[in-house]
Amino acid sequence: MADDDKEIDIDDLKRRMDGAMTALRHEFASLRTGRASASMVEPIMVDAYGAPTPINQVGTVNVPEPRMVTITIWDKSLVGKAEKAIRESGLGINPVIDGMTIRLPIPELNEERRIQLSKVAGSYAENARVAIRNVRRDGMDQLKKAKSAGMSEDDHKIWSGEVQEITDSHIAAIDKALETKQEEIMQV
Template sequence: MADEIEFDTDDLQRRMEGAMTALRHEFASLRTGRASAQMVEPIMVDAYGQPTPINQVGTVNVPEPRMVTITIWDKQLIGKAERAIRESGLGINPVIDGLTIRLPIPELNEERRAQLAKVAGTYAENTRVAIRNIRRDGMDRLKKAKAAGMSEDDQKVWQGEIQDMTDSFIKRIDDALEGKQEEIMQV
């Protein structure tokens, strides 16, 4: 009788947690009518010939619930930062005040809320695909382990465990999406 071959699911768990972290980060960047420093994090400014995150060319603050301010450190980058904000798709018109760019957050209308809810759905679907790809990778590793001598019974046990983990993460994604869409649609 062959020795039992152990299968490690920790790597799959870690990768799935990473996908969830990325989803939370993407959800935080969606504008819900309240100011948030995370909403400007994905914006890249062409600084010194390189795309640079906006929080690396200035200080991002939220002085009041409907205002984000970005104090740019190098005055030569103000125009580029303003252009990057306008082209980011946030739907916010930046106001330049010296070295500070003010981003007044307007109320969301129903149409914009629906668009943002769809974007949240797209983010969630991309994360579901990533989770399924990680699951597929785990199943492929199981097939290799079976070829290396793992018993069929052990393979079925591990397949069940990987599927349970996948189902758990898909449920977490669905719950996070439902919460985010509720937050977006809240008036």
Template sequence: MSEQFELDTDDLQRRMDGAMSNLKTEFASLRTGRGSASMLEPVQVDAYGQMTPINQVGTVNVPEPRMVTINVWDKGLVGKVEKAIRESGLGINPQLNGTIIMLPIPELNEERRRDLTKVAGQYAEHARVSVRNVRRDGMEQIRKNKDNMSEDDAKLWESEVQELTDSYIKKIDSSLENKQEEIMQV
């Protein structure tokens, strides 16, 4: 008697969640006209001999829409944090005030906004490709185990994988739409 095939949909979902999580991180690194603590998430500082996220060496605040401040806890790291921000590609010029680093957020011009929406579109496409790769893996598992299940079961699994894929593609598209609106907002 052949054993019943069981597709690990939790694993597929976990991997698709990973693609969504990556997309959120990439979107957070795209600068809009407003300051946000999340824009510093990708920036790492060489602190105590290892690369460390900025929020683990100081307090990040957004006192007003066009200003982000970092209150660095260890005076010795202020220069390293400033250097990490300058080299991060965020296009922000840090200003020092003791242990506080101020990041004035410059206005985005129309051309820069358009460029950022294109970059956001590329990030979303990478996420869609990741989700489709997970879908392909799921479908492959079903195909390999067709001998262990009825045709109806195979169709059921395939439609479950497809529904999961469609729901994640919708989430990606909706995230992209929101991010593009946010970027184009003056």
């Protein structure tokens, strides 16, 4: 069974699934409930110099007051692109341009906005589930190759069960994180 371990790297599958969970937590952190936070804008990608670039790599992000985020763009030619990226990000914030600074006034959350943010959280969770399922599919493909290379039926069944178990636990963790985030968003 030692050479089968080389074919199916369960630790690698776990690490990749954990990476999807970390990305989800990072995206959830960007969904603030009525308070300004620099992490709100971290997922926003600006088309800078022909490549998608995180907004915090084209300007300085500050939170000067509880309901305001400012982004001072370093290159004047990117101000319009950064504004466009913010408008298209789904945050529901209208950026205000002041020279090379973009101000993001964070509105008070009304019921409609809470529902909208809850849906955004749901889409982030679904993206994470898709990523987990893609890792699972990779693991199952590795198992198919190992089976055709001589892995026994019993070993194949054991490894398949292990991959499925890891997948199920990560999907359950995503569902729990989503439920917690949605409760946080809907609190008035």
